Amino acid sequence: MTAPSLQIITWNLWVSAPVCALAASAMVTLIAGAFWPAFARWLTPCLALGGIALTAAFTILAGMLGLPPAGMQVMDSFTVVFDLIILIAAFITVLVSNHYVTRENLERGEYYALMMLSASGAMLMAASDNYVMMFLGLELLSIPLYVLAGFSRGRSESQESALKYLLLGAFASAFFVFGAALVFSATGSTNIVVAGDATERALVGTTPIYVIGLAMILTALAFKVALVPFHMWTPDVYQGAPTSVTAFMAVVAKAAGFGALARVAAAGPEGSWTVLLWGLSAATMIWGNLLAISQNNIKRLLAYSSIAHAGYLLMGILAGGRAGISAVLFYLLAYAAMTFGAFAAVIILAGRGDGAEDIEDYRGIARRSPLLGWTMAIFMFSLAGLPPFAGFFGKLYLFSAAVEAGYPGLTVLAVLTSVMGVFYYLRVTVVMWMQEPEAESGPAAQTSAPLLSRLVLSALAVAVLALGIFSSPVLRWTNSGSAGLERSAEAAIQMTLPEPTNAPAALSGGSR
Amino acid sequence: MTWLTFLIVSGIAVIFAGGLIFSRNAVHGAMCLVASFCAIATLFLLLSAEFIFVVQIAVYAGAIMVLFLFVMMLLNVQGQEGALAGRAPGQLLVALALGAALLGQAVWLVARGGEIISRPARIPAGFGSPEDIGTALFTRNLLPFEITSLVLLAAMAGAVVLARKAGLSPKPNGAPAGGKPE
């Protein structure tokens, strides 16, 4: 072999600008927390907020440049929309965390830095058009989450949660790597779209390996977004992890998984892929809602509800196309607002040491704190999918996309299971509004909260309402995102990137 | 010939990986892991990728394993008897069934896609050479390479968080179970 001529980097650095900005901000936060621990209490969250805002600016700027795919990462309008959703979620997490972290003595610089690193992993997953990159995104998302889940060092539940999440998460990652390897061996490419296209060119005999590889990748992502039957970890981990981390996990990790699924789905795998998604979606909706009914712990209830919502979201992926993916993006936004809202209320209500997390502890809360009563009712009704809240509009867009794509049966099932869901969401409002409060001396839930928490709670409630009533501009925005996804899938096929046949990259990237 | 070597070496890798899972003694497990790593390194040799072979031996079988053993000795981890006890009764059956399904899948895969798996790999000249790897890492895969450093940073920060003595809580006995550095 002749001496290789070193190629100059050919992609525009703007493609990676958002992830770099967020990671750099995370490092700054990390260092600031380490060097000035005395100021960490207010400095690190402020730096985190600033970093997230800066990243958002970079994302919007990069999106306006209209960059071509870089071969690993894509900066299309889907990435922009998705990144902004992640950044909004991260921003809210920081705001929601503040009260909790202070109360539970978790104030360390690493908390916010890890959260930002995890968010950058989520952004990477949705921006990657290559399985190698997607895997790295998955790891960058997950590793900080394992640590964050165990951040409450004093509580053994938190430790247990972290260990459980780590073991099962590593297992899922292995599935991803194996799947990617199989896809590569079947198609000779780790590019998602090109690999999908290679099978379309129908190399006889390669299809089963490709399908199995894809199924394994799907398994790993299904684990991340907690689809039945890969959901077993969810209730335990959600319950044990610090509540603010749980909120982050429920929104950002789930969103990242769906971003990656959307990328994979856009490559157009047909046939058995749709059957798999159909089954997963149906099982998730039924099982998630069914098990949520019997929960007494609010965090477990929200865990099962998040499982059920993953089932609805999967319908959008299954439906695909512009309407389906747009509905997924919209629903993610709505889901973020209402889930954060619910968890923010849980954080306030649980009191020091997370004492009151049973639904029964919320008896008569609405009487003592009308703000908590009203906002929690709004979040619950929105999660249940009642108009005029965002949850209803999101569900409607998902359902109509599914009907249009030819899945009326699944839609009927989804509608029926969401009625099932109403029952347990309703129970929370019953306890909060219609039962008498306990005696003041009992271990009753807290209702006092700092001004910031109350402001965040109100803002989220308003957002849930506004996202519903004024959903039109938001929907147009998410529609532009799904259009971008379609366009870059087409572009990737037309470019037919010169993929070399040797790929040590796949091996060195996945040497876990 | 290569085919036979491949079968033997990969068989060794799988057997020792199984040994790692089933051994009750942590040190034995670590030794099994070393053996498995060595077998995998041999697979790279079969692909005539000498450089990766060396790296695999040096980094994984060497450095990382030594670190593992150090940690185990420092913590004085005993063989945890009965770790498998106290499981749900049906769990073993379910696990066996699922494992059998996976095996069946693999067999079916080999049978169906047989010609592809057994197809003599067309290894391009210079595959696995330092130049080749360097070119791949620093041109096409530069971005993933850099991102890997982020992943490592996250893992490192996490390890520090978990390993540090808990700030105000009196009992620092939350073992760094989740803090295995990547």
Place this chain on the structure above:
Amino acid sequence: MDRWVLTVITFLPLGLLAAVLFVPGRRPNVIRWLSIAGSLVPLALSAWLWLDYSGGAHGLQYAVNRPWIPLIGVNYHVGADGLSVPMIFLTTLLTTISLIYSLNIKERVKEFYCLFLLLETGMLGVFVALDYFLFYVFWEVSLVPMYFLIGIWGGPRREYAAIKFFLYTLVGSVAMLLAILAMYFATGARTFDIIAIAGAQPFAGQMALQGLVFWALFLGFAIKVPVWPFHTWLPDAHVEAPTAGSVILAGVLLKMGCYGFLRIVLPTLPEAAQQYAVWVAVLALISIVYGAFVAMAQMDFKKLIAYSSVNHMGYVMLGIAAACSLGPANLSDRATALNGAMLQMFSHGVITGALFLLVGVVYERAHTRDLREFGGLGAVMAKYSVLLWMSCFASLGLPGMSGFVAEFFVFRGAFPAYLLITCLSMIGLVVTAAYLLWTIQRVLLGPVNPKWAGLKDMDWREIVSVVPLIALMILFGVYPAPIFRILNGYATGLASYFVGG
């Protein structure tokens, strides 16, 4: 200004709610009077609407059509015609009356008035919406406050009743949502407009699919009406609800079910409606007779009135079924049945509203609703006695009261279509008269129970609440022309769908 009057009426309570939210909770009187005074504005506007409405066949007036979510074809389309104008008036009237009557609510006043105003917006929205999406949103919006009203201010079993009410209605509305989606996709024009979809007749000729959609919508609306056998939530909800809640529940929310049939099912799915009309008529007959007999067996005053609602709403359904029957009935028969049904909707709202208020009056004094314990109240509470007599007479269909006119029209219209069913449902009429007279006897007549000798007569708050309703019963009983002027246009227009079919 004309065009936006409906928007103003609908959203004014919402604005009022926002204002009330800013009044501190320790000033309950400010909250109360602000709400009552504010609610007079929609009432005045809807009265103006009544007078201003010029009628005519399918005379849609005050329509506003603006894009809301253009990507999926949702419009903010509101308008009023002969079907909705009386309902709007009924809603605003009963809301104001309920707010006045609820001056005696002492607990959580702010929440109560806020929820009531939200409820008013939801109900009004249902009656003005001409877009399925908008309709559904308002339909659900009206559900949530009622759930809280029952659950917070209700009786001892309020949690059970509230959840039962919510889940029953929700199952129905979900079936409705599926039907709406089916109609949306079958039309294929990317529109949720009720009138446009009715005009497109998406299922013309596809009887199987049309039947499916029909029964889905039927489930949604029949639970709300309620038609036997979907009525079981009603007694629980009514018995546990606070008085004002019962008034709105019986007076307006039940009407939303009938309204759905008249606004959506009949115009959009005429073939299925015609084919299955006889089944609807049979269910209506069962509701009438069953409701009457079960009401007779009740010892709880409020439960008795609740079951009488099942009975009376049966007449509405009978009228609707007759209007779209397969038989040879001519246009005037069908229009008569529809006029009767629509008048019965209005009249039942007024009469039952008054009856629930009167039950509330006696319950608040005696703290019991057991009919066996009363007796001789006529001698103790003179004003109460007069008002109860009149309301019961109106309810049992005494000529000269609005109930009689409505029921007469229904029977007259249904007679040519369903001879046997109509005759059988006369049984209900007789039993109704029996149980109401028996109730009067048990409550007002007979020897005075010494326990109740000291009961105070009605105060001004209660009188102000009930008297306007009594006045309307008599007005439309003696001179129904003003309401028929409004109803007839819509009734004739709708009936013409089914003539010669």
